[in-house]
Amino acid sequence: MTTKPKARKFRIKRTTPLGVEGSENHVANRSVPREAEDLPRPQARATQEPLQTPAQNIARQGAVDSPQQVKAETDIDAIRREGLTGRQLRMARRMAQKHGLAPISDFDAVRQLRLKGIDPFQSSNMLELVVPTKDGEDDAEMGTVLPGMGKIQLPQTIKPASSQVPQTEVYTADRRAMEITGIQRDIASRRRKRLALLLARLSAFVFLPTILAGWYYYAIATPMYSTKSEFLIQSADGGGGGGPLSGLIPSQLANSQESIAVQSYLTSKDAMIRLDEALGYKRHFAQPEIDAIQRLDADTTNEAAHKVYKKNIKIGYDPTEGVVRMEVIAADPIVATDFSKALISYAEERVDELSQNIRNDAMEDARRNLERAKVERREAQENLIRLQEVYSADPTEQLAALRTQITSYDQQLLEKKLALQALLDNPRPNQAKVDGARGDVRRLQDVLTGLNARMIEADSSGLSLVQQSTEIELARADLATADAFLQSALQGEKQAALEAGRQVRYLTVPVRPIASDAPSYPRKFENTILAFLIFSGVYLMVSLTSSILREQVSN
16 A cells, blocks of 8 residues: 655634634535625624623613714625625635734624735735644644545634634724824824924024124124225217217217226236235234134235235226226225225226327327338339439430420421422422422431431430330339328328327226225124025025935935
8 A cells, every 4th residue: 555645734824713713614625606605604793793681782772883883884884895705704804813803703804904904815915824734733633635535624623712802892982082182192292393303403504503603793703994986987088089989989888998907907916916015905904803704814825815805895887877986895994095095096007008008009000100101202202313313314304305306397297298299290290399399208207217216216224215204204103102101191190199199098086085984894684694594595405405315215
C-alpha cells in the first residue's frame, strides 16, 4: 500500500464567539444557490441579539432611537440591498473579528469595517485570513480527507472567548456630546498650537528684526544734515546753438548732454578724491562720533569711501526743466554746505572745459582750412609768375595781336581775289593789271602763311605760341580757383568763430546751498516701516516656497 504525500493544509481562523460561526460552516464542494446565500440567518441573529425581558420591553415602549442607531440601521439596509453573497458576508465577519470589532450581524460587520476604512472584499485582506498549517496539526480541526472525495469541511466547535462577546451597548446622547466636545477641544488645541507657532515664527523673523531696526534708527543712528541746491547749464545765446534746429529745440533739451556729463562727473571717484584732498571728505566720515554702520575706517580705501560718497551725494537731472538738483549729506551742517559749494565750483570748471574743447575743435578746423587755402593760392600765383618770366612776354597778348593781323590780311586777300576775278571776267582784260592783282594775292597769302606759322611753330622755349597761351590760361584759372577757396576759408573761419561763441556754456545757480538747522536723516518712522515691509515680504516668500516644496515632495 503506497502512501500519498501529505498535502499542505490550510485552516481558517475561527474566532467567532458563541458558536455562531459553527452554524455557518459548510462543505467546500457543495453548491449553494446565490439566493440562498444572500438570505439572512435568523438563528445567528437570535443568537447574537440578547433577549429583552418583559420589564425592559415595557420600559422601551416609549423610548426613541438615537441618531446613531437610526443611521446604523439605514446603512445596514443599504448594505443588504447590495446583494452580497453569504460567502462575502462570512468573510466580512471574520475580517471584523480579526480587527477586534464586535458586530451584531454580518451586515453590521461590513458597515463597521467600512467605517474604519477597510474594504472587506479586497483580495489582499481576504488572503490574510488563510494561513498554512503545520505538519503535525490534527486533521479533524481542518476537516476530513476521504479517498476519491477530497477534503470535507465539517462544522467545528469553538470555545467562546469572554473578550470577544458582541457588544450591544448603544451610544447615548450624553456620550455622543462628550465625544463631540472632546473632538472640538482637540481641534481648538491644535489651532492654538498652530497659532502659537505662527506667532513665534513671526516674532523671530519679522517683529524682532523690525524692533532692532527701529531701535537703531531711533537710538543709535547718527543724525545727518542735508544741504540742497539747484543749478542749470545755459548757452551764451540762450538757445540751443546755431544749428538748423536751434530755434525749434528748447534750451533745456539742447544742453541735456552737458547736464548729464556734469552729473556723472560729480558722482564719480575723481570728484570724490578732489573733494577729499580739498576738504577732507574721508576724514569727516571717519570721526568716532558717527555710528559704526555709517562710519568709515581711518585707513579706508577710495572704493569704500566712494560707496559712502555716492550714498551721501544725491544728484538728479530734470530734463523737462533742465535743472540739476543736488543734495549733500554730512554729519555737520556747515561741512555739508562747504561740500556743496565745492562741488558746484567743480561743475563750473567742468562746464568751462567742455565748452572750451568744443570751441577749440571748431576753430582748429576752420584755421586749418584757411591755411591750406592760402598755401594753394600762393602756389598758383607763383606758377603764373614763373610762366610769365619764362616766356618774357604775355603769349596771350601776342596771340591776340597775331589773330588781329591774320584777320586783317584775310580781309585784304579776299578783296584782291575779288578784284582779280573782276579783271579776269573782262573779255579783253588788261594784262598788266591782272598780273599786278595776282602778285598782290600771292603776297597776301605768303604773309598769312608766315603769321600762322608763328602761332603753331615752337620757339626757343620749345612751345608754340598757342601752347604758351594755354599754360598761361591754366595758371590763371588755378589762381582764380585758389582765390575762391581762400575766400571760402575766410568765410568759414568767421562762421566757426560765431559758432564757437554760440557754443559757450555757463553754469547758473538759482538755489544756492544754505546750512540746515535740523537733521534730515535718518527718517526714523519711514525706515522702520520699510524694514517691517521688507522682513514681512521675505518671510512670506520663504513660507510660500517651503510650502510648495513640501507639497511637491509629499506628492
